[in-house]
Every structure is written in C-alpha cells, then in structure tokens.
Amino acid sequence: MGLEPFLGWPFFEEHHRRLARELHGFDVHQESSSVEEACRGLVRRLGEAGLLASCISQEKQKFDVRSLALSRDILARREPLADFAFAMQGLGSGPISLFGSDLQKREYLPPVARGERIAAFALSEPQAGSDVGAIATRARREGSQWVLDGTKTWISNGGIADHYVVFARTGEGEAKAGLGAFIVDAGNAGLRIREKIETIAPHPLATLEFQDCRVKADAMIGVPGQGMKIALATLDVFRTTVGAAALGLARRALDEALARVKSRQVFGKPLAEFQLTQARLADMATAVEAAALLVYRAAWVKDTTDGRITREAAMAKLFATESAQQVIDGAVQLFGGTGVVAFARMKT
Ligand SMILES: Cc1cc2nc3c(=O)[nH]c(=O)nc-3n(C[C@H](O)[C@H](O)[C@H](O)COP(=O)(O)OP(=O)(O)OC[C@H]3O[C@@H](n4cnc5c(N)ncnc54)[C@H](O)[C@@H]3O)c2cc1C
DSSP, X not given: OOOOGGGGSTTOXXXXXXXXXXXXXXXXXXXXXXXXXXXXXXXXXXXXXXXXXXXXXXXXXXXXXXXXHHHHHHHHHHOHHHHHHHHHHHHTTHHHHHHOOHHHHHHHHHHHHTTSSOEEEEOOBTTBSSOGGGOOOEEEEETTEEEEEEEEEEEETTTTOSEEEEEEEOOOSSTTTOEEEEEEETXXXXXXXXXXXXXXXXXXXXXXXXEEEEEXXXXXXXXXXXXXXXXXXXXXXXHHHHHHHHHHHHHHHHHHHHHHHHHOEETTEEGGGSHHHHHHHHHHHHHHHHHHHHHHHHHHHHHHOSSOOHHHHHHHHHHHHHHHHHHHHHHHHHTGGGGGOOOSOOOO
C-alpha cells in the first residue's frame, strides 16, 4: 500500500516513513491454538523483523516516541493482538530502559528487542488501580536479597512473560514515596500465576501472587523509594502510544465502514450515496484526523524536547480513546445488523 498523506506531516522524519513501510509489510497473521501462543509467535516474529527496536532505549533514557506511536497506530489498525504484543515489550522493559543499571540493560534489553524475551509490567493490584499509592505488595530486605509478598492483578502477558517489572512497597517515606521497582524472572519459585483473566478481546492477562519471592539485591531498578517516579516516567513515555493504538482501531473502523457503504445497496442505491451517511463518515474522518494530530504532536514534543509531556500525552490519549469509541460505534451503525456479528478474523 502507498504511504498515507499524514506521513508527510512535519512531525515525521524519513526513518519514520521507512518504518511505516516495514510495518505495512509485516505479516500480522498468526495461526495458533491459543491467544498465548499467538502472542509468543507475534513477539518472536516482530523481533526477527527488527520491529521491536523502538521498544527499548539503551542510551540517555531517550525513546523515539514517534516510532512507538507509529508502530502502535499501524499494528492496531491491522491486528490488535500484534499491537498488544508490541506495546508490552516496550512497557514491560521501559523501567529498565529508563532507570536500569548497565548490567540490567545488557541482560534484559537486547533479548526483549529481538523478541526472545517477553516482558510484563506489574503495577496494579486489587485495591490499587488508579490509586497507585495504595500499593500493598511489600518488599523487605534480607541480607543480599529482597523478599516480595503480595498480589498483582490485570497483568498483561501474565503467564507468558519471561520477566515482570514489579512495583512494591519498600517502606521509606509516605505512601506514594515508599515504592521500589524489581525485576522478577518468571521461573522464580515465589511467583505464582493465581488466575488467568478472560477478556472480551482476548489477550494474555493474569493475577499474580508473590509469596516469599526472593530476588537478588541487584534486581532492584534504581534505588529504594524511586518506584513511583519510575512507574510514572514509564507511563509518561507510553501514554501517547495508548492514544496511537486507539487511533489505529478508529482508522480500521473507518476503513471497514467506507468499504461497506460502497457495497451495501439500500433503497436502490449504495448506502454511500445518502447524505446522512456522508455526514456520519465526515464526522468519523474528522475525529480520526484530529486524534492523529494530537497523538503525533505529543510524540513529536516528547522526541524534540527534554521536559515531561504529561499535558500533551494526556490530551492525546483522552481525545484519541474517546473519539475511537465514537468512530467505532459509527461504523457499527453503518454495518446495520452485520455490525454485531462476531467474526473469527476479519481481513487485514
Ligand atoms: C486489559 C487491561 C490490561 C491491563 N494491563 C495492565 C498491566 O499490564 N499492568 C498493570 O499494572 N496494570 C494493568 N491494567 C490495570 C489498569 O492499569 C487499571 O485497570 C487502571 O489503572 C484502573 O484501575 P482499576 O481497574 O482498579 O479501576 P479503579 O481505579 O477502581 O477505577 C474505577 C473508575 O473510577 C474512576 N476513578 C478513579 N479515581 C477517581 C477519582 N479520584 N475521581 C473520580 N473517579 C475516579 C476511574 O476513572 C474508573 O472509571 C490493565 C487493565 C486492563 C483492563
């Protein structure tokens, strides 16, 4: 497919357009007997194709957020599970890229980028979702080890990850200040997958239990008390890309709706020829363009300045996710009854 006009926007450089071509050339289909197996296959192949390179940053804590956003936009538009597989490699290794020691970076980041190691980010708990400061998982120091006890839930890649970046209370300071971040390898005897969570759009998701889970002192990322800063800085990088994924889903809904209204005949002519249909499509297309502008504006600001971009990223995520729901609902309405039929796999 030819490159789309938005890639000519001044936010992008030539290497972004090259990446977009590679992403469009990637085969997102993954024949598998389970969602877990599909994810493993996608991570491995994305890594082999070099498409996970932007998920890690070895130098100067600097990510190319435009590449991350572009990857999520294009993958989500083609196959949401491929976007999920991509995104978690970034989120689940982000704390290491941003705050890890040289040793941690050397050990974990290259295999994550090659798709040989699956990453996960374990922050949420049953009583600590939006309220991250309520985290109750504890980490206590015993000699040369840290010992973790607690429960994490909603953990993407739970059960298939090779490592989890786990946030736990190390005790220093007030509720929000006293957190630390730890790398826990999947084989650790103190880590148990308590429950797999089935979701409407299937992807690997689980509740994890840590019981007397021992890690070496050098498994800590950064220093005790830095956990909240690490979590927020990581989310700050990836927040814009959540908007990008929503944008990709909205684009797909618009693609499907456009094709449908041209082929569907009602009252003797294509649905596309009715002015009400055209007005709905105009609203959908405008929402997509506006979301794209906010998403790539936020990514560009992050890439070209040193400061935090909490405001720009929050606006991009808010607008892109909310408008994606409207665009997708618009597409469902234009499909009529067919809009609610479950498809095993739609074409990409
Ligand atoms: C598919 C999926 C994948 C996920 N993957 C991960 C993962 O990999 N790692 C991880 O750590 N977590 C993950 N999460 C968890 C996610 O980060 C939490 O669901 C999120 O932080 C919200 O927490 P909660 O579900 O406990 O909702 P709650 O915090 O209980 O929020 C419920 C509602 O209350 C609203 N609310 C919250 N605070 C206020 C307030 N002050 N005033 C008014 N309203 C408020 C919220 O906006 C929301 O609408 C995942 C969740 C899902 C659904």
